[in-house]
Amino acid sequence: MENLVLKDVESYIDGFARFERSVAGNGWSWLSPLRKEAISKFKELGFPTTRHEEWKFTNVAPITKTSFRLTERATALPAGEELEKFTIPELDVFKLVFIDGHFTPELSSIKELPEGVKIKSLRDALSQERELLEPHLSRYVDLSDDAFSSLNTAFMQDGVFVYVPENTVLPEPVHVLYVSTGTTSPTITHPRNLIVAGKSSEATVIEDYVSLGEGVNFSNVVTELVAGENSHINHYKIERENRKAFNVSTLRIEQLRNSSVSTHAVLIGGALVRNNIHPVLDGEGGSCLINGLFMATGSQHMDNHMLVEHVSPHCDSRQFYYGILDGRSKGIFSGRIVVHKDAQKTDAKQTNRNLLLSEEASIDTKPQLEIHADDVKCTHGATIGQMDESALFYMRSRAIPLDKAKAILLLAFAGESLKRIDLEPLRVYLEGVVAEWFSSEHLNLG
Amino acid sequence: MLEIRNLHARVDDREILKGINLVVNPGEVHSIMGPNGSGKSTLAQVLAGRETYVVTEGEVLLDGDNILEIEPEERACRGIFMAFQYPVEIPGVANTYFLRMALNSIRKYNGLKELKPVEFVKYVKEKMKIIRTSDDLLKRSVNEGFSGGEKKRNEIFQMALLEPKLCVLDETDSGLDIDALKLVADGVNAMRSPERAFIIITHYQRLLNYVVPDFVHVLVDGKLVKSGGKELALELEEKGYSWVENSSQSAA
Numbered sequence: 001m002e003n004l005v006l007k008d009v010e011s012y013i014d015g016f017a018r019f020e021r022s023v024a025g026n027g028w029s030w031l032s033p034l035r036k037e038a039i040s041k042f043k044e045l046g047f048p049t050t051r052h053e054e055w056k057f058t059n060v061a062p063i064t065k066t067s068f069r070l071t072e073r074a075t076a077l078p079a080g081e082e083l084e085k086f087t088i089p090e091l092d093v094f095k096l097v098f099i100d101g102h103f104t105p106e107l108s109s110i111k112e113l114p115e116g117v118k119i120k121s122l123r124d125a126l127s128q129e130r131e132l133l134e135p136h137l138s139r140y141v142d143l144s145d146d147a148f149s150s151l152n153t154a155f156m157q158d159g160v161f162v163y164v165p166e167n168t169v170l171p172e173p174v175h176v177l178y179v180s181t182g183t184t185s186p187t188i189t190h191p192r193n194l195i196v197a198g199k200s201s202e203a204t205v206i207e208d209y210v211s212l213g214e215g216v217n218f219s220n221v222v223t224e225l226v227a228g229e230n231s232h233i234n235h236y237k238i239e240r241e242n243r244k245a246f247n248v249s250t251l252r253i254e255q256l257r258n259s260s261v262s263t264h265a266v267l268i269g270g271a272l273v274r275n276n277i278h279p280v281l282d283g284e285g286g287s288c289l290i291n292g293l294f295m296a297t298g299s300q301h302m303d304n305h306m307l308v309e310h311v312s313p314h315c316d317s318r319q320f321y322y323g324i325l326d327g328r329s330k331g332i333f334s335g336r337i338v339v340h341k342d343a344q345k346t347d348a349k350q351t352n353r354n355l356l357l358s359e360e361a362s363i364d365t366k367p368q369l370e371i372h373a374d375d376v377k378c379t380h381g382a383t384i385g386q387m388d389e390s391a392l393f394y395m396r397s398r399a400i401p402l403d404k405a406k407a408i409l410l411l412a413f414a415g416e417s418l419k420r421i422d423l424e425p426l427r428v429y430l431e432g433v434v435a436e437w438f439s440s441e442h443l444n445l446g
Numbered sequence: 447m448l449e450i451r452n453l454h455a456r457v458d459d460r461e462i463l464k465g466i467n468l469v470v471n472p473g474e475v476h477s478i479m480g481p482n483g484s485g486k487s488t489l490a491q492v493l494a495g496r497e498t499y500v501v502t503e504g505e506v507l508l509d510g511d512n513i514l515e516i517e518p519e520e521r522a523c524r525g526i527f528m529a530f531q532y533p534v535e536i537p538g539v540a541n542t543y544f545l546r547m548a549l550n551s552i553r554k555y556n557g558l559k560e561l562k563p564v565e566f567v568k569y570v571k572e573k574m575k576i577i578r579t580s581d582d583l584l585k586r587s588v589n590e591g592f593s594g595g596e597k598k599r600n601e602i603f604q605m606a607l608l609e610p611k612l613c614v615l616d617e618t619d620s621g622l623d624i625d626a627l628k629l630v631a632d633g634v635n636a637m638r639s640p641e642r643a644f645i646i647i648t649h650y651q652r653l654l655n656y657v658v659p660d661f662v663h664v665l666v667d668g669k670l671v672k673s674g675g676k677e678l679a680l681e682l683e684e685k686g687y688s689w690v691e692n693s694s695q696s697a698a
């Protein structure tokens with residue numbers, strides 16, 4: 001297939017026809033109806049504008065004005081050493097590396113797997129695991145009003161597929177590294193992840209988005225996570241692409257009875273980031289932790305969009321989102337909790353705390369409770385503040401230099417979020433990543 | 447060591463310090479007393495470098511250098527320490543970490559090698575002999591959830607750790623029970639040396655029973671209106687501030 005360039009709605013639709021033909025021989029034909037449905041949805045919706053209620057604070061013009069090249073499988077791979085800096089020390093993982101959206105076995109290591117467990121690229125899974133995929137793939141994500149997820153579904157060709165059968169514990173986390181290498185013309189990828197965890201299983205998956213080059217990449221991601229009865233699943237998303245990147249992602253979590261899911265997002269990279277998290281508690285006794293830390297500076301734009309749906313009774317959800325905004329950056333936290341009419345004894349809590357470090361930085365925070373049951377406990381709270389002057393002075397009076405004092409306070413604030421990460425090597429690593437962010441030129445601490 | 451010359455300071459548009467003069471020599475203990483709102487904490491904060499208070503006139507010399515243009519952190523490095531009347535809580539920052547950063551900043555300033563965490567723990571154990579403090583308080587976040595008395599003791603513990611040459615104690619005795627008061631006083635006395643000076647701000651004679659001052663000054667409405675020896679504190683306790691206020695008025 002010669003270069004596919006995508007920009008306005010028409011070019012995506014034309015491009016889709018060519019894309020479909022190019023993947024026709026891959027044994028994926030069973031997907032074709034799904035793709036076609038998705039592209040016609042996209043055609044109908046078009047890209048959202050700020051008149052769209054869910055996109056009021058985020059103008060996607062930077063995306064729609066850019067011509068993206070649909071990435072091909074890279075011919076020259078980056079050297080393994082170049083990726084070493086993204087390795088999480090002291091953590092053994094099943095590692096899957098995707099270079100510009102394409103699974104790269106040469107850089108990945110998937111060791112021996114327990115009986116029945118599948119960890120592989122979606123590309124392979126599409127041709128090899130149809131019977132495991134078909135009941136789940138695109139069954140959860142709601143395309144009806146979502147242009148980006150529709151595009152992802154139309155163009156999906158790779159990503160990670162994790163399948164953990166019942167009563168099985170995944171011995172190590174899955175670390176999925178999405179590397180964009182672009183240096184010149186803007187590229188687009190559509191990572192598509194599916195995590196299916198059976199009854200009483202346990203698994204941890206880390207999605208990690210990074211850049212090697214300085215070029216513009218648009219990661220348009222959809223992840224579907226199905227947590228079976230009694231399962232315990234941890235999901236992490238680290239967004240640390242370069243500051244020209246676009247990252248729009250939707251994490252759709254389907255939780256069955258007594259399942260427990262925690263999802264953590266740490267967002268520091270990207271020019272424009274939209275982080276949709278949509279758990280549906282669809283079985284009694286489920287619990288969900290939605291934890292996030294977003295830190296922006298320069299002209300970064302980070303939009304966090306939560307939709308927590310309580311469908312069944314006796315479920316708990318806890319949202320904690322913390323933002324640090326410097327420069328002229330803009331943060332958004334929109335937290336919608338919907339309690340359906342049968343979801344009695346729902347216990348839903350939402351906390352959004354924000355620190356503004358400069359006059360030009362801003363945050364919009366918007367809680368929305370939609371409650372259709374009568375016996376529920378729902379609370380929400382949001383704070384927006386500056387760095388505590390008296391704490392800064394206290395530290396300075398103890399000889400701690402101002403920039404160091406600021407870094408300490410920021411790390412303490414960020415630590416409130418990071419401390420909820422149970423996976424210790426990852427937490428320690430992320431604390432380091434965050435500390436580096438504070439001390440680097442990224443942040444004007446002076 | 448410290449020389450304050452005609453110091454005027456204001457907050458917003460209000461003048462609070464209205465011409466303070468004070469000389470403190472190495473080895474001396476000065477006590478400053480005075481009614482609520484007279485400007486004692488303001489003086490302490492100005493010495494420590496708080497920017498809320500704008501100095502409009504006068505000088506503060508430390509070892510001959512005017513320190514008013516110097517950042518608070520450098521003043522601390524040069525040996526000024528102020529025990530806060532209201533120590534600040536810093537959630538999420540471990541007390542030990544905070545103290546190690548503080549000590550290492552000062553060591554670095556003085557050209558000494560910074561202490562590693564293990565070395566620091568040893569150093570802390572040593573200092574705990576001067577002023578007892580609990581491991582629990584060291585592990586917790588700085589002042590967070592500390593009782594009033596615990597906060598004050600933590601201030602003195604910091605002072606012992608950082609070994610400043612000029613110690614300004616702003617009502618460290620308020621809110622302490624009798625045993626804690628004794629503990630703090632013992633700590634201060636253990637630190638008294640010919641090279642170190644203290645300014646002790648207090649409302650009560652009781653701390654001064656243990657830490658006997660060389661001079662007592664009375665601050666009223668932003669001015670030092672009376673100075674004397676340790677007997678002055680006793681006299682004040684007996685007669686109240688109206689006595690000096692009146693006597694200073696009649697003197698004027």
Ligand SMILES: Nc1ncnc2c1ncn2[C@@H]1O[C@H](COP(=O)(O)OP(=O)(O)OP(=O)(O)O)[C@@H](O)[C@H]1O
Nearest residue numbers: 457462480481482483484485486487488489498531
């Ligand atoms: N940040 C500030 N903003 C406004 N007014 C202030 C501020 N700090 C101090 N003041 C005012 O300055 C005056 C002196 O306050 P200061 O705290 O120095 O008194 P003090 O002598 O320490 O009193 P106390 O014995 O009650 O501790 C008071 O009237 C106080 O209200």
Ligand SMILES: [Mg+2]
Nearest residue numbers: 486487488531
């Ligand atoms: Mg005071």
